[in-house]
Amino acid sequence: MEASREVLWLPKEADLWVDVNDFYSNLQQTGAHGHPTGQVCPECIPYLERAVTLYRGHFMSGFTLRDSIEFDDWQFMQSESLRRELANALERLVLAYKAAKRFDEAISSAQRWLSLDASMSQPTDN
Secondary structure, three states, rough: OOOOOOOEEOOOOOOOOOHHHHHHHHHHHOOOOOOOOOOOOOOOHHHHHHHHOOOOOOOOOOOOOOOOOOHHHHHHHHHHHHHHHHHHHHHHHHHHHHHOOOOHHHHHHHOOOHHHHHHHHHOOOO
C-alpha cells in the first residue's frame, strides 16, 4: 500500500483479489469471443452468471469518510456505474436464458433486474 497526505492506493502488482475487478473482468469476457458486446451467446452465460453473483450490494455500502463530499460523490458515481453494468448484465442474461429455454432462470434474473429500479427509487440516508 502506498499513501500520501490526500491519497491512498494499492500498486497494480499487489497480489489481491478485488470483487469489482473480477466483476468487470467477467463482463469483458462476454465480448472477447467474436460477437458485438451487446449480443449474448451460450459462451457468455457463465461469465454473466459470475458477474451478477459478485454484485451483492451497493459499492462500499455503509462506508463513509466524515466531512468528505468529494469521497461521497466519487462513491456515488462508482456505485451508479456498477449498478448500470449489473442492470445491463442481467438484461443480457435474461435474453440468453430465454434463448436457451431456461425460463425459470430468465424469470429470476428479470426479477432481480426489476428490483434494481425499485431499490433506486427508495429514499437514502445520504
